[in-house]
Amino acid sequence: MAQHAGYSRWCYNWGLSLWNAAYKDGYKPNARKLRKVFTNHTKPLYPWMKNLSSKVYQYAFINLGEAFKRFFQGLGKRPRFKKKGKSDSFTIDNCGKPIELNGWSHKLPFIGIVKTYEPIEATTQKITISRQAGDWYLSCRGERPFAPTNEFTPTSTPKTTEVVGVDLGIKTLATLSTGEVFESVKPYKKAQNRLAKLQRQLSRKVKHSSNWYKAVVKLAKQHRRVANIRRDALNKLTTYLAKNHGIVVIEDLNVSGMLANHKLAKSIADQGFYEFRRQLEYKCQCYGGELVVVDRFFPSSKTCSSCGHVQDMPLNIRTYDCPECGLSIDRDLNASINLRNAVGLTVNACGRSAADSSGGSRK
Helix, strand or coil: CHHHHHHHHHHHHHHHHHHHHHHHCCCCCCHHHHHHHHHHHHHHHCHHHHHCCHHHHHHHHHHHHHHHHHHHCCCCCCCCCCCCCCCCEEEEEECCECEEEEEEEEEECCCEEEEEEEEEEEEECEEEEEEECCEEEEEECCCCCECCCCCECCCCCCCCEEEEEEEECCCEEEEECCCCEEECCCHHHHCHHHHHHHHHHHHCCCCCCHHHHHHHHHHHHHHHHHHHHHHHHHHHHHHHHHHHEEEEEEECCCHHHHCCCCCCHHHHHHHCHHHHHHHHHHHHHHCCCEEEEECCCCCCCCECCCCCCECCCCCCCCEEECCCCCCEEEHHHHHHHHHHHHHHHHHHHCCCCCCCCCCCCCC
């Protein structure tokens, strides 16, 4: 697997170098032309490539072409050269035939028999194998039920609440307008001492030595554990929101601008606000719900949820005390209630009722 990953990286870097040179000379390269030049002129010069699957370099050029396509569309950065030991991966298929995965042991094309820690029952056309923190992961695309119109059929679940506002924070991950509070797990903050110890151990090793590589793997596994804890908490929260609430209202947070505050950047990044929204988008669609994103300039924290009075609310003030109606309420709960109430204003402006959740998506 390491040889195939290195083969894929070598071909990707070779293609990227040739692509850049051809583009500077005024040509318009593409993945098909690169594959043709590589097969006819470059591959015969390296005998060791005959011992590895030819599907690896074909998918490497396809991935390079997709990367440039996204770059020209403004969806990503310009492709960069890959580095050994960082995001090692490769893709293989069975020459058009389906690959059967059954049980714990699987026979992969050209790779042979591999064992997985969990049983897999799937039929797929191609498989991507990647290495993370010294372990190899197998990922494939499975079949999902489709409607006659080739659109994904959502599985609606009974909703206990029609509309709920969700306010994301630092001290608490999420506060719902129903009064529920989900505490932040703060995985990075809790693992800081362990990460610092592993980083010190790594700095004392001779670079590229055997012990240095072992220390790199230990540090990578700790970072992977932190990411998995954060991902697990976000998955549980977003699944609960999508399954039990008809309309979920969140605020369009300027995460990149919030990270500019160096006093709070670490805590904000530890929450995973972007991943929360990304998961909530597809899960609401999957479970028959709806996600409404309120404009980021909506004063949810500054507005009284009872009378509508607006006042300044510095971050150090955690309780909203309204001088007009005398309301005293938690800052985050007040913001979540305002987000829930904002849906009625948005829907009424479109001429629709907030209670009607069966008639398509709201813009």
